[in-house]
Amino acid sequence: MWSLPVTLRVYIMMITRDQLASWADTPESKANFPHLISRLIRATTAKDTKVDIPWGSATYIGGWDGIVDSKEKTRYVPKGISLWELGTDRDPKKKADADYEKRTGDPLGYTPHDATFVFVTPRTWTKKEEWVSQKKEEKKWKDVIVYDGISLAQWLDEAPAVSRWFASQGYAGVYSSDGIITADEYWEEWSCSGQLELTPDCVLAGREVAREALIKLLEGNPSIIGVRASTKGEAIAFILATMKASAPELSDRFFSTTLIIDQEDRFRSISLSMQHALNLIVRFDNAGLFSSAVGHGHHVLVPLGADDVFSPDPITLPAVDRDALIEALEASGLSRSKASTLTKESGHDITILKKLLGFPSYGATWIKTQPIREIVPALLLGRWDESYPGDIELLEKLSGTSYAKYKEVLAKWLNLPESPLKKIGETWRLTSPLDLWRSISVHLLERDFQLLEECFIQAYHSGNSVLESQMDLLDDISKKRTYSDWVREGLVQSLILISIPQVGVSLRDPQSWVDRIIGGLLSKASGEMWVSINRELPLIAEASPRVFLQSVSRSLSHQPAEIMDMFKEEPAFVGNVSHHTGLLWALEELAWMPLYFKNACLLLHKLATLDPGGSLANRPLNSLKEIFKAWHHQTLASYEERVKVLKEMLPRNVDVSWVLLKSLLPSFSSGTAWLTHRMRWRMFWEKTDLNYTYREWFDMCSEAVGMLISLCDGDETRFSDLIEAAPDCTPMDRERILKWAQETVGNIEHKKGQAWHTLRRILNQHKQYPDTDWALKGDELSPFEQLYGQLYPKDVLVRNVWLFNEDYCTLMIDPATAAPFEVAEYEEIEKQVAASRERAVEELVEELGLEKVLALRLEVEHPYPLGEALAKVIIDEQDLRSVWQCQEDDAPHIAFAHGFISQKLRCEKFSWMKALVQELLENGYSDKAVANALFPVRLGQELWNYIDSLGEGVQREYWLRMRPYFNGLTDEEIIVCINKLLHYRRFSSAVEVARCHLIPIPSDMLIDVLRRWATEESQEPQSPVGYEIEGIFEELNKRTDIDEGTYCELETLYLSLLTRVGTQVGVPHLEAELASNPESFVQLLKWLCQPKNKDRQRKEHEGLSAEQRQNAAERSYLMLEAWKKIPGMQEDGMIDEAELREWIDVARALARECDRLEVADRCIGQLLAKYSEDSPYWPARTIFQVIEDINTEELKEGYSVGMLKKGGVTIRGAFDGGDIERERAEYFGVLASEHMCDYPNVAEVFQRLQDEYGLRANSHDEVAERDRLDA
16 A cells, blocks of 8 residues: 655645544534535545535535545546535434435436445544445445545545645644645735735736736646745735635635745655655755756746746746735725725835835845844845955954854754745845845944945955965956856845835935946046956846946047947957946846837947947947847837937937837737746736736727838938838738838939839739738739839849849749749749740840940859850850950859850760860860869769879869769769779768768778878868768678778777767777787777886887877777777677686786886776666676776776766766755665665765765755846
């Protein structure tokens, strides 16, 4: 029978049968027993189970006590319809008999043969099985089931949330709080104070979008769900209120399966041991545990404060809606006037509201029992990293004592229940900054604020220099600075919280005080200073928006502008990098607020004007595009304010304004919206669930169209842009653009024909795909056709050259001939385009002359079709001679000549080519020109025989530059070609050809290709051919006509390639040599490691250069790392112990002779560790016995290192923590335990590995938690 682990039984509050029987004697049991059964069923069945069990006063109505419809059978609930009768009577048999007879006689519309009769009592009924057997024999019901007190106690074991809820009602005697509480308990504590009980709507007011998102996630597959509010307590309250206010079926199931857990060990036990899905709300920060719980079928809900970073993106709660909050407070029992007053005084902030209502302002008991002044220095600093000397110095300044002494004080606070501090590795932070500032800022003195200001100046005004000990490091990223990013962020965070009115610090004018400090930093900031604070700028801007905006504006007014140093790029580890993203994020976040929207946008516009460009995608103009995006604007500024600011931007820089306005139109708008940066704290008092409407979208597009028209000013490109935008605009705006275009088309000089080309593309697209929902029909296209006719170019170049610049044939046909596109007609379209190109070249030659047409080959995007078309047009010998001059071109222009000759060869025989070559030679053309003429000819023996007759110069030019694509050639021709490539030292091309045609190529040729690529200088750039070389080795390994020496030679040549990560081929022949020959193994050691004896060292180095020794050492290292074949190991994984021992004995003896025994043992240990743990013979007792017998520290160390290496590179989410390492630690712990008696020395190695992986797991946990908080 299934039962809970002992520790878990303690955590979930065991309910015994005796406690159930005692409870059955109480008056309330009759009314509440159905509620218990309802919760048990919901907690242990699937989501789609239908449960109808009335309780409370509804139990006296009559009818079945419960009706359940389950689509699957569970341990306690049968499949299909089950009809339940419940009773708390002292005589359960009497009650069961009565219910059975009554319901069998009148099942109230149900068919007994299709339903299960279930009777439940909290009493212990010893003879229930006999009763059930008797009733089943009557065969009146599909099945008969009885659950008594014993059954219910076991059922409660499987439903921890129900068990603890039942215990919390006082039904189970003593109830202890041990790091786990139920959702009911939390909600009661959060919502109730005296006679007042807040309704769920108090925390849900105006948060419908977030509420729906949460319900959708909870109804989906198990996942990790983050919910961010101003405090974590509010986040939990929102989760519970969401489900409290849901439909009864959804709400009851949630509260029957939800636990709130404070401690990691409780979480592990619950998540791993329960067989039914739970909702686990966590109040600790070890994200590494969450994925495992999800894997076991549970939802993990993570409440987040304002400064917690979380992945995936959490549900972020906007401020509660004012009117909805007032109504919710009225429903909670307050008068309308009081509800309005409290809503206004609280600033719509739930935490402040609860304080005004008389709720405890901070739930922790330490606020009344501990000396608060002790925590003030930590409050002021906010967060720090004790591995940075500057951080320590700041905390010592604030505390007035040494860090060592203050840390002793902090240790006490760290261990308090609901501690205000959190320590992650060497980093410290406030658990909930906003809560703590609200609760204890009244204890701050004037001296505290003075010290905070001094600390800010100290950490920021210096520019945060690199520590002297780090100056010699080459990598700037690795250099450690005086102050951590963590502490600098903490200092600004404190300034933000001081400046926020909702916190209520005791300064006369907190914002002015913060403004003065930020002004001191930014007022005369140099370019270097702006760069140094890039990371913190979003927080600095949030602390003092007005001063920040003024400072940016002032800097931009200077010549040169210091702040533009942030856009200067400098080399980085990968590519180039600049330091301006923090500036953009700061302006983006301020643009959210209507008060700062205008100035933030105007500054972004100014930055876009000055932006020098660069490799980063974050540019000022992109920020503006996202802020104003018509269908997804990212600001709380009203529509009218957004339009007003756009109009004010227009004249400041027309080019920037034009690009921005274009992006607002459907034709130019990206289908993706990127979230702009938001303030960390101030946004919590704003309603950020923006309402995006089609009406506003269309209106914004109309405004943009009007502004664009006003900016066009006779510019051809802008005229074309507006024509391009027209089809996707609303009918009214499209008509407006086309009417304007008709009126102004004659006033614009269309030198490049841009609008004509745009119209051609539009007409072709809409005519070829008329059935799409975006296509314009008939009369809607008429204005475009009219404009297309009006704009027909008079210039012969504009009319024709575009045909050699376009990529898509479907857009190149005459719109008048366009018809619905069919794939089968594509060839016909290509013919139309070819004919158009031929006519275009005829016209160009006629009007401009051949010489100018030939010059176009250097200008057009696609010279090849230009050459093809010209070949159809000219036949005059003199004209042909003019074309032949183009044979001297280089790539890419030589494509014109290739196109010309290719077209001629479609009509002429090979003899024509011979005549052309002869003419070129007779007229003194270069060997390159002759080879260029031959490249378009189909490859084959006939061509190559002819080339052989032309002399070495032409042959060389041809074979050095021909493209070796040999599909369709005979095997003999391929071999000839490879020989030619080898002759002209094109080794990479030879490798590529050989890989594509392996089967017919003799082994000796493949070997020659590999040897020469690896050992000789090539005449072409060495392209990456790793895949091809692997393929050749795979083929050679299948062949039997190659000796082992050759295999080993080739594997040695390609050792670095064949042993790299991901390579499948490996070096099997070298491995076999090492596994059979210990002398070869020791030789590798001699190359890799120096002997201790200096005389021996000098003797071994004789005749070898330093470079040779270095190369030999590198090859030896690679070989030893790649070597996996253990001496004596058979194909099936079994090890011949005698053979292994003999090999090791010889190898160790030889190593001892050459003074390398210790390194030999280490390498042997690492080799033995490579034995596969997937082998049927694992654990490898033969190997364990060898280690046990030799038992040197070096051998065991090598085995340990080898087992660690075998773990390889791990891949995990950014915040997953050390679950992978914990699993490995447990694995090695089991091995150590199992082999302690037989192989104690090996067990010791496994124990070390368990310890090492445990340390790594903790390290990963710390990194994950720190990254999640500080990403």
